[in-house]
Amino acid sequence: MTVLSLIPTEPVTVVRPSIERDDLGEPVETGTSREEVRCVVCPGATSDMDATRPEGVAVAFTLHFPKTYAGSLRGCSVEVRGETYDVVGDPQRTTEAATPGPFNMAVEVTRADG
Structure with a gap:
């Protein structure tokens, strides 16, 4: 069954490390x-842009994960x-009462260049 949504989503891939303990x-x-x-992908905040590091600023998105995740x-x-x-x-989910739509977890992601 296909669900019609007015909010556009796109696929992202979560990469989870497998951790074990050594001796x-x-x-x-x-x-x-x-x-x-499938998440809503939004541009991140630009507050970290600084003229002193134009090539090394953090590049970020805010991803809105579905309630089913x-x-x-x-x-x-x-x-x-x-x-x-x-x-x-450690992103946390918003309470059910505060999220009537299909997404309840805003996740900030970042990458530093330089």
């Missing part, structure tokens, strides 16, 4: 898993429009 109990990345999710994004990266961005912090 000393330290975390070691052993690989990654990938999951495609159940995973945590802490420590993940996301591929958006062919580029890889890091998730900022």
Whole structure:
């Protein structure tokens, strides 16, 4: 069944690291898993643009994840429009009462160049 939505979405890929512990109990990345999710992709804030670092400013998007997405994004990266961005912090869902639409988690992603 196709659901008609007036809010345009696009596919992004969540890249989740697989972490195991070594003999000393330290975390070691052993690989990654990938999951495609349809999100609303919005430009991020431009408050970090500074003339002293024109080539090294953070390039960011705000991704609005659907209510159906159940995973945590802490420590993940996301591929958006062919580029890889890091998730900022540990995004949390907005309460059901405050989100009548299909999206309830705003996720900031960033990439520093330079």
